[in-house]
Amino acid sequence: MLKLQGIAVSPGVTIGEALVLDSEGFRIPRRFVERSAVDTELERLASAVAETSREIARNRDAVKIELGGQYAAIFEAHLAMLHDERLQQELTSAVRDRNFWPEYAVSRTLRRYAKVFQGLDNHISQRAHDIYDIEKSLLRNLLGQRRETLAAISQPVIVLAHNLTPSETANLDRRFVKGFATELGGPGSHTAIVAEGLEIPAVVGLGPFLADVSGGEPVILDGNQGIVILQPDEETIARYRLEVEAARATAVSLSRLRDLPAETTDGVRIQITGNIEFPSEGEQCLSRGCDGIGLYRTEFLYLTSPREPTEEDHFAAYSEVVRAVPGRPIVIRTLDLGADKMRAESTTEQERNPCLGLRSIRLSLRHLPQFRTQLRAILRASALGDVRVLFPLVSTIVELRQARMVLADVMEDLAEHGIAFNRSMPVGMMVETPAAVIMLDVFVKEVDFVSIGTNDLIQYTLAVDRGNKEVADLYNASDPAVLRLLRRSLDVAREAGVPANVCGQMSGSVMYTQLLLGLGLRQMSVPPSSIPEVKQVCRSVSVAECRVIAEKALAMDGAREVKAFLREQLRRLLSQTVA
Ligand code: PEP
Numbered sequence: 001m002l003k004l005q006g007i008a009v010s011p012g013v014t015i016g017e018a019l020v021l022d023s024e025g026f027r028i029p030r031r032f033v034e035r036s037a038v039d040t041e042l043e044r045l046a047s048a049v050a051e052t053s054r055e056i057a058r059n060r061d062a063v064k065i066e067l068g069g070q071y072a073a074i075f076e077a078h079l080a081m082l083h084d085e086r087l088q089q090e091l092t093s094a095v096r097d098r099n100f101w102p103e104y105a106v107s108r109t110l111r112r113y114a115k116v117f118q119g120l121d122n123h124i125s126q127r128a129h130d131i132y133d134i135e136k137s138l139l140r141n142l143l144g145q146r147r148e149t150l151a152a153i154s155q156p157v158i159v160l161a162h163n164l165t166p167s168e169t170a171n172l173d174r175r176f177v178k179g180f181a182t183e184l185g186g187p188g189s190h191t192a193i194v195a196e197g198l199e200i201p202a203v204v205g206l207g208p209f210l211a212d213v214s215g216g217e218p219v220i221l222d223g224n225q226g227i228v229i230l231q232p233d234e235e236t237i238a239r240y241r242l243e244v245e246a247a248r249a250t251a252v253s254l255s256r257l258r259d260l261p262a263e264t265t266d267g268v269r270i271q272i273t274g275n276i277e278f279p280s281e282g283e284q285c286l287s288r289g290c291d292g293i294g295l296y297r298t299e300f301l302y303l304t305s306p307r308e309p310t311e312e313d314h315f316a317a318y319s320e321v322v323r324a325v326p327g328r329p330i331v332i333r334t335l336d337l338g339a340d341k342m343r344a345e346s347t348t349e350q351e352r353n354p355c356l357g358l359r360s361i362r363l364s365l366r367h368l369p370q371f372r373t374q375l376r377a378i379l380r381a382s383a384l385g386d387v388r389v390l391f392p393l394v395s396t397i398v399e400l401r402q403a404r405m406v407l408a409d410v411m412e413d414l415a416e417h418g419i420a421f422n423r424s425m426p427v428g429m430m431v432e433t434p435a436a437v438i439m440l441d442v443f444v445k446e447v448d449f450v451s452i453g454t455n456d457l458i459q460y461t462l463a464v465d466r467g468n469k470e471v472a473d474l475y476n477a478s479d480p481a482v483l484r485l486l487r488r489s490l491d492v493a494r495e496a497g498v499p500a501n502v503c504g505q506m507s508g509s510v511m512y513t514q515l516l517l518g519l520g521l522r523q524m525s526v527p528p529s530s531i532p533e534v535k536q537v538c539r540s541v542s543v544a545e546c547r548v549i550a551e552k553a554l555a556m557d558g559a560r561e562v563k564a565f566l567r568e569q570l571r572r573l574l575s576q577t578v579a
């Protein structure tokens with residue numbers, strides 16, 4: 001049994017069979033071929049060998065033209081290795097005689113060859129890299145692209161990977177992926193956010209562990225504590241089974257709050273809306289008793305599709321949400337692409353600092369036809385319900401004004417063509433940078449509402465990459481610098497009479513609910529799974545008590561102290577609620 005500690009990013013406990021993706025994303029379970037399928041599988045292996053051979057020959061020819069024959073010799077050597085009679089025989093025999101799945105046969109055989117070279121104490125050991133290259137190329141040809149591999153999962157598994165991008169995570173089939181754990185990844189990454197949206201328990205930032213596990217082995221994944229247990233013993237499995245049962249019972253008991261308002265004990269009504277990435281989550285929010293959708297992250301329309309969405313694709317998605325959550329506000333955020341939210345096949349040049357680069361509203365303002373297409377669809381959806389638009393990562397007033405100008409222009413266009421829309425559709429901006437907080441008194445004069453994105457605000461305030469496990473301990477919503485920015489934002493918005501919402505992950509964590517209420521927050525937008533718990537806390541506290549808690553927290557000078565204090569306040573509250 002091997003117990004690993006990582007970062008808990010999506011709650012829930014799950015027990016299942018491992019599916020291992022190596023650092024290139026290849027899925028190589030120890031799988032066997034049925035006798036009747038051996039010939040077909042051998043053909044598949046032969047075509048992968050032929051395709052790999054063609055690829056190597058193409059590389060050889062290209063290099064020969066560019067650099068000359070001596071460099072092309074490297075590829076000649078690869079070809080010779082690939083076609084080596086003994087290697088080919090071993091591969092064939094692994095499939096024919098031992099009934100190994102071709103992928104497993106390739107991986108096992110070539111890795112054994114590579115290890116022999118690695119063990120040699122001279123320059124020949126470098127040849128191991130050539131063998132790994134051939135292995136990867138063969139696997140690529142056998143398996144196709146990584147995304148297809150992930151999409152092909154058709155039985156319940158726990159995915160164990162080096163890393164998963166937000167778009168790969170968005171494409172996971174939650175009917176089968178019962179949880180995932182990765183070596184890389186940080187607490188505020190979009191991979192984490194998507195996992196929570198899909199309600200797939202997840203642990204990230206575990207460090208290297210894939211060498212210790214094989215596909216098909218049992219795994220326990222504890223997304224509450226950030227623990228992964230490989231090869232668990234029977235006793236541990238039994239203990240975790242009880243935990244799964246207890247969580248199920250709690251969920252049933254919380255579901256009773258569904259139709260009750262989120263009102264504090266001193267009569268203050270709190271609005272709890274849901275954060276969604278996919279239209280289907282609208283229904284999930286409603287079934288948990290939300291007051292609307294506070295953040296629809298539309299970039300996932302792009303990240304889950306191989307082609308650019310059309311105006312009709314946008315409109316269909318937005319109408320689905322309006323239909324799913326009727327009569328309640330729906331805040332549609334314009335594309336927040338860039339940074340870690342890139343398409344896998346994106347061909348744009350790699351930016352040196354993508355989080356500080358061409359992302360979000362900056363990207364939309366650079367690609368006006370794309371931006372206008374989305375705005376047209378949002379405006380058309382505004383004729384169907386209480387739709388509002390939200391601009392992400394606004395950091396200067398010029399950006400806000402430009403975005404509003406494009407919106408006004410699109411409105412004129414629609415009006416000219418007699419297309420229905422809500423001319424007074426509310427327009428909001430995300431507050432995600434210290435600049436936005438500092439200048440908020442100026443911004444609030446030109447927006448109808450603000451939404452505080454603490455995920456990015458923490459990142460930009462503390463200069464800590466939200467997706468980097470190496471600095472995960474510094475990525476902290478409890479940091480006094482963050483609390484002060486929150487207080488200022490809420491004060492400025494209140495004085496200006498502009499509604500303010502917190503839609504970062506922080507508002508979905510019940511540890512912060514009392515603090516946020518005490519700071520004056522009256523609207524929270526949270527992942528669908530957090531709605532019942534946050535509602536329960538709101539219904540158990542008074543704003544007067546929360547103010548005292550917020551004052552105390554604000555007087556503290558360190559994140560650790562604040563966190564311990566808030567944890568203790570929550571513990572006390574829950575023990576009273578249960579008693
Ligand atoms: C945020 O930054 O807090 C936010 C809600 O936006 P995202 O997580 O999509 O960057």
Ligand code: MG
Nearest residue numbers: 432453455456
């Ligand atoms: Mg953000």
